[in-house]
Amino acid sequence: MFDNNVFIENTCVNVEENGAVIGYEMQTNITYYRGIPMSMIEYVKVAADGAEVPTEDIRISIDRVDWFTQKEAETVVDYKWEYGEPLYIRVLKDGGLSKGTHKVKLTVATRTAYIPVPLEGIKEREIEIA
Amino acid sequence: MSRIKPCVSLYSLQNEYLTKSMTLKEIMQFVKEHGAEGIEILPDQMLKGSPDISEETLKEWKGLLEETGLKPVIADVFLNTNLYKNRTLTHRESIDLLIKEIKQASRLGIHLIRLVSMVPYWVCEPLLPYCEKYDVAIALEVHAGMAFDIPETKAFIAEMKRLNSPYVGLVIDTGIFCRKFPRVVREYETLNGTSRQVFDYIDTLFEQGTDLHAVLVKNDYQYPAELEAAIQSEHDRMFVPLCDGYENYDFSVLDEYMPFIKHFHLKLFEMTPEGPEYSMDYKALLTYLHEHNYDGYVATEYEGNRFTLPGKPFVEKEQVAANQAYIQKCLKEIQG
Numbered sequence: 001m002f003d004n005n006v007f008i009e010n011t012c013v014n015v016e017e018n019g020a021v022i023g024y025e026m027q028t029n030i031t032y033y034r035g036i037p038m039s040m041i042e043y044v045k046v047a048a049d050g051a052e053v054p055t056e057d058i059r060i061s062i063d064r065v066d067w068f069t070q071k072e073a074e075t076v077v078d079y080k081w082e083y084g085e086p087l088y089i090r091v092l093k094d095g096g097l098s099k100g101t102h103k104v105k106l107t108v109a110t111r112t113a114y115i116p117v118p119l120e121g122i123k124e125r126e127i128e129i130a
Numbered sequence: 131m132s133r134i135k136p137c138v139s140l141y142s143l144q145n146e147y148l149t150k151s152m153t154l155k156e157i158m159q160f161v162k163e164h165g166a167e168g169i170e171i172l173p174d175q176m177l178k179g180s181p182d183i184s185e186e187t188l189k190e191w192k193g194l195l196e197e198t199g200l201k202p203v204i205a206d207v208f209l210n211t212n213l214y215k216n217r218t219l220t221h222r223e224s225i226d227l228l229i230k231e232i233k234q235a236s237r238l239g240i241h242l243i244r245l246v247s248m249v250p251y252w253v254c255e256p257l258l259p260y261c262e263k264y265d266v267a268i269a270l271e272v273h274a275g276m277a278f279d280i281p282e283t284k285a286f287i288a289e290m291k292r293l294n295s296p297y298v299g300l301v302i303d304t305g306i307f308c309r310k311f312p313r314v315v316r317e318y319e320t321l322n323g324t325s326r327q328v329f330d331y332i333d334t335l336f337e338q339g340t341d342l343h344a345v346l347v348k349n350d351y352q353y354p355a356e357l358e359a360a361i362q363s364e365h366d367r368m369f370v371p372l373c374d375g376y377e378n379y380d381f382s383v384l385d386e387y388m389p390f391i392k393h394f395h396l397k398l399f400e401m402t403p404e405g406p407e408y409s410m411d412y413k414a415l416l417t418y419l420h421e422h423n424y425d426g427y428v429a430t431e432y433e434g435n436r437f438t439l440p441g442k443p444f445v446e447k448e449q450v451a452a453n454q455a456y457i458q459k460c461l462k463e464i465q466g
Binding site: 001004005029033034035036037039040042074075077080082083084111113114 | 141144147148150172174175176178179180208209210211212213214215216246247248249276436438
């Protein structure tokens with residue numbers, strides 16, 4: 001139902017820190033029609049070229065300042081993922097994605113106030129790493 | 131004498147906001163231009179930091195109200211009982227969250243809160259002193275699939291009657307008055323792989339004056355043989371429960387609740403080129419409300435945006451404009 005919200009176009013890029021590419025990052029809108037505290041993010045999954053990324057290699061942030069593992073985010077109730085603002089998703093991978101074309105699939109699920117199952121959205125994009 | 135006033139829920143323009151095509155200011159100006167008198171807002175959707183909005187956000191909100199002259203009628207509030215993954219909030223935690231919402235509504239100049247369906251009845255009594263102090267009423271949404279026959283709604287209504295306070299009431303979503311299954315849903319879900327036979331079966335139920343929810347409840351959630359025959363695949367089987375949210379009640383179901391009804395959502399799936407909404411007869415409903423001396427707002431709540439076909443443009447603005455034009459024309463005819 002909220003697939004259209006997932007994986008904002010042209011946001012997938014490699015991330016460089018202190019002169020080294022530490023991984024890659026993408027942005028998504030929320031799979032819900034309102035903002036929620038980060039603790040209500042049920043799960044985020046990334047698959048690159050068909051290979052599922054281990055959960056422990058994924059970090060999430062609403063401001064690119066404080067980054068959380070998904071386990072840590074379960075207790076983050078004071079930071080809100082606002083409707084209309086992106087969630088930043090980072091995959092830690094030395095060297096990031098290689099130059100060329102990749103297929104990256106993003107899955108995002110949020111818990112909602114009255115619907116018993118989490119609201120999931122999925123989007124796969126073909127992305128170009130320059 | 132009735133005093134029915136047109137309102138727009140900003141929920142209707144959520145994709146415009148999400149994609150940053152329109153700001154809150156532009157949305158409110160648009161609503162004003164189309165003749166609405168009031169607005170409904172989901173603070174969690176369009177006010178950053180809710181329920182603890184900053185003074186700066188509050189100032190901006192008040193400025194927009196002043197500029198447009200729109201009345202802030204109602205705030206749509208949710209209760210995050212599943213805030214944590216490992217446990218449900220306690221009663222006291224739940225009530226504390228709602229106290230925050232009451233205080234915020236008061237800051238926003240709003241005197242009515244829509245509690246989302248399934249909010250438990252036991253919040254009402256502890257909240258009453260806060261409702262009175264801040265002059266903010268709380269009203270449970272009666273929504274299709276979660277309407278009068280659901281235990282949680284029944285319990286809330288019993289508590290509402292017991293408390294018998296002007297600060298506890300109901301919001302009615304007109305999705306409970308569907309006379310036809312929305313064709314925009316059918317088209318969208320057909321593309322997703324749901325079989326024609328499933329929709330044909332649901333259409334026959336509406337033609338018989340009933341709906342899927344009523345049939346399932348009557349059969350204790352066992353699928354009738356005709357439905358089993360219509361299901362062609364596992365996908366169909368998973369989709370059927372999602373067709374529960376379109377009900378076909380007679381307006382008379384409201385008779386006993388009219389004194390408690392604070393607000394209406396005019397659920398909107400599709401305004402057709404010829405005027406009325408595809409599934410619901412708003413004119414008949416507004417006539418019923420007029421005859422029952424309803425004094426309050428009716429708010430356009432467009433939800434067809436969810437069923438926008440891939441590659442097709444969103445038509446939120448067009449649908450809201452068409453709905454307001456039709457409703458205002460009906461109100462003029464009915465109320466003079």
